[in-house]
Amino acid sequence: MTASKKLSPVLSATWDQDDSFTIDGYTRNKGYTALKKALKMQPDEVIQLIKDSGLRGRGGAGFPTGNKWGFIPQNDGKEHYLVVNADESEPGTCKDVPLMMANPHVLVEGVIIASYAIRANHAFIYVRGEVVHVVRRLQQAIADAYEAGHLGKNIKKSGFDLELTLHVGAGAYICGEETALLDSLEGFRGQPRLRPPFPAIAGLYAKPTVVNNVESISSVPTIVNNGAEWFGSMGTEKSKGFTLYSLSGHVANPGQFEAPLGITLRELLELAGGVRAGHELKFWTPGGSSTPIFTAEHLDVPLDYEGVSAAGSMLGTKALQIFDETTCVVRAALRWSEFYKHESCGKCTPCREGTWWLVQMLKDLEAGKGTEADLEKLLDVCDNIAGRSFCALADGAVAPIISSLKHFRSEYIAHQTNGGCPFDPVASTIFEKASV
Amino acid sequence: MAFTDDQIATMDSIIARYPRKRSAIMPLLHFVQSISGYVTPEGIEKIAEKLELATAEVTAVSTFYTQYKNKPVGEYHVGVCVNTLCAVMGGDAIYESVTEHLGIGNHETTSDGKVSLERIECNAACDYAPVVMVNWEFFDNQTPQSVRDLVDAARAGNPPAPTRGPKTLRTWKQNSAVLAGISDGLAGEGVSAGEPSKLGLKISKEKK
Numbered sequence A: 001m002t003a004s005k006k007l008s009p010v011l012s013a014t015w016d017q018d019d020s021f022t023i024d025g026y027t028r029n030k031g032y033t034a035l036k037k038a039l040k041m042q043p044d045e046v047i048q049l050i051k052d053s054g055l056r057g058r059g060g061a062g063f064p065t066g067n068k069w070g071f072i073p074q075n076d077g078k079e080h081y082l083v084v085n086a087d088e089s090e091p092g093t094c095k096d097v098p099l100m101m102a103n104p105h106v107l108v109e110g111v112i113i114a115s116y117a118i119r120a121n122h123a124f125i126y127v128r129g130e131v132v133h134v135v136r137r138l139q140q141a142i143a144d145a146y147e148a149g150h151l152g153k154n155i156k157k158s159g160f161d162l163e164l165t166l167h168v169g170a171g172a173y174i175c176g177e178e179t180a181l182l183d184s185l186e187g188f189r190g191q192p193r194l195r196p197p198f199p200a201i202a203g204l205y206a207k208p209t210v211v212n213n214v215e216s217i218s219s220v221p222t223i224v225n226n227g228a229e230w231f232g233s234m235g236t237e238k239s240k241g242f243t244l245y246s247l248s249g250h251v252a253n254p255g256q257f258e259a260p261l262g263i264t265l266r267e268l269l270e271l272a273g274g275v276r277a278g279h280e281l282k283f284w285t286p287g288g289s290s291t292p293i294f295t296a297e298h299l300d301v302p303l304d305y306e307g308v309s310a311a312g313s314m315l316g317t318k319a320l321q322i323f324d325e326t327t328c329v330v331r332a333a334l335r336w337s338e339f340y341k342h343e344s345c346g347k348c349t350p351c352r353e354g355t356w357w358l359v360q361m362l363k364d365l366e367a368g369k370g371t372e373a374d375l376e377k378l379l380d381v382c383d384n385i386a387g388r389s390f391c392a393l394a395d396g397a398v399a400p401i402i403s404s405l406k407h408f409r410s411e412y413i414a415h416q417t418n419g420g421c422p423f424d425p426v427a428s429t430i431f432e433k434a435s436v
Numbered sequence B: 001m002a003f004t005d006d007q008i009a010t011m012d013s014i015i016a017r018y019p020r021k022r023s024a025i026m027p028l029l030h031f032v033q034s035i036s037g038y039v040t041p042e043g044i045e046k047i048a049e050k051l052e053l054a055t056a057e058v059t060a061v062s063t064f065y066t067q068y069k070n071k072p073v074g075e076y077h078v079g080v081c082v083n084t085l086c087a088v089m090g091g092d093a094i095y096e097s098v099t100e101h102l103g104i105g106n107h108e109t110t111s112d113g114k115v116s117l118e119r120i121e122c123n124a125a126c127d128y129a130p131v132v133m134v135n136w137e138f139f140d141n142q143t144p145q146s147v148r149d150l151v152d153a154a155r156a157g158n159p160p161a162p163t164r165g166p167k168t169l170r171t172w173k174q175n176s177a178v179l180a181g182i183s184d185g186l187a188g189e190g191v192s193a194g195e196p197s198k199l200g201l202k203i204s205k206e207k208k
Helices: A023-028 A031-038 A045-051 A063-071 A097-104 A104-120 A132-147 A180-184 A214-218 A220-228 A228-232 A263-269 A307-311 A329-343 A347-367 A372-384 A391-416 B005-015 B021-038 B041-051 B055-060 B085-102 B144-155 B172-179 B195-206
Strands: A079-088 A122-127 A163-168 A209-213 A241-247 A255-260 A281-285 A320-326 B076-081 B113-118 B132-134 B136-139
Touching: A023 A104, A023 A132, A031 A220, A031 A347, A045 A063, A045 A104, A045 A220, A045 A228, A045 B113, A063 A214, A079 A104, A079 A180, A079 A214, A097 A104, A097 A214, A097 B195, A104 A122, A104 A132, A104 A209, A104 A214, A104 A220, A104 A391, A122 A132, A122 A180, A122 B085, A132 A163, A132 B136, A132 B172, A163 A220, A163 B021, A180 A209, A209 A214, A214 A220, A220 A228, A220 B005, A241 A263, A241 B085, A241 B144, A255 A263, A255 B195, A263 B195, A281 A329, A281 A391, A320 B085, A329 A347, A329 A391, A329 B085, A347 A372, A347 A391, A372 A391, B005 B021, B005 B041, B021 B041, B021 B055, B041 B055, B076 B085, B076 B144, B085 B113, B085 B144, B113 B144, B132 B144
Parallel strands: A079 A122, A079 A209, A122 A163, A241 A320, B076 B113
Antiparallel strands: A241 A255, A281 A320, B076 B132, B132 B136
16 A cells, blocks of 8 residues: 555544634534534443544553543542643644644544543643644634533533633643643642652542543544544554654655554655655654654654554654754754753752753763763763653653664764764755855 | 733633632733733732732742743744754754844843844744744744844834734734733634645545
């Protein structure tokens, strides 16, 4: 099968319509019909349907969505909350933002169905603050959904009540981590919590809470409408369904490609017109900067949860950042390290202090002032950071370093023998000339 | 400065969105920025009073998040993405060029108060790299020249429209109000999606 035939636009199917983001456009595209159907089911039936579909979290971790919902204790007399993680900030990740800009209503409909299933009467969308137009689209969608009776009291005469609040962040990568997000939503500095207890038991305001990614929740209405079997007919054995793959960097035509899980980079590159003309693939991230980098030898790795993990990385957010041979891998690792240092929330010492030292060491290495012994020291520092903090930010911070050293150790050494970076940064820009 | 009755009423309506009032701290900080352009000591005091917190607790939250500014920024706050992918594709060259062109550095503002600069992290638009944000609106596929032109036009009071956003670029204060949850009625303007966002869809339709 050619790569183009594999494409399966579902979430992105209406993005080429001028009014796809409006309630009229969404309703014309059969929007809010899944809600009607779901409200006629028992909440537990909805949970079972999502379990049966095999939908797994699209925010990076890949935890089965239906199971997450099933963990919420029922008849416990407590308020339950649904919180959508729309804080998309993982470097390279750019799928939720276009989704919410082009079709905010599919997220709203998913929120209502999911809240009904877990018996939540108040839901929140926590959207990052650096995307004002996405905030506008979500605000309007929520207001229009209230107006249409999809939100509020006694929705569609079902007896189900739901309030939906849009909460806008203020620039902190760490708030994409679900417990930091909850602290932030409670009005504190966004710092991760120790688990257990997990959010399903003690989440927002210490009440049972489900935190789901935008793409996961947006996939719910279509599963309700088309069935678990339909969803499961796409993808691979343990990674069911379709998903958004985001190609960026040194490719001819970057963009979003919605395809069944398990497609390969070779196929996606074919759709993106290949690596930019006259150049070749050097390294790439399968799912954002926190996932160990791959090289050309991984072109045929099936991009599903199991395939990527078996090859030594993680599917993550399916953010495929492509770098060609003009890119210095040490520069890339240093820049990502500066990001993690900047975004470390400071709660755990290994991460707070360790990311600072990683930047110092990589700066020296990039400037050609390091030695081969420093490479061992670098790995040693990485060992003392990974797995020693409350959350996965620290693990993400060491991923580009360890993986780039594994694949390109000689390039680190070349900086030393060359007395500095042997690459010309102008060659890796997309401008033809430095004078632009 | 004292807050007007209308502003106090808006604060109360923001607080009413949440089951517990402390949760309103972030939109209230955005709201203070929409009035003053940055988080003022008076704003901190008012939020603390409204939420029954110590001013130190509000300051602790305000200083944690990079979008809250402790000094005035420009009417047009220009963020150049210098995370790895944008940097490699040209973000570093753009930042170097614009900082030299304006004669200001990171977190600095031009003397006319029109433009400020910030080195920003990934803004979730990598398929439009190199990306520049102005008042948190998308300016896609930028070059050093396009950004120099952009800041010149902004200083002359005539900034270009965002690539994916409203028809005219709003000011820092105006957009801060949107972030506080106050609609400006402009959701209907601008494209549904840019070309890269629609590329997979387009190819799948061509092959059918």
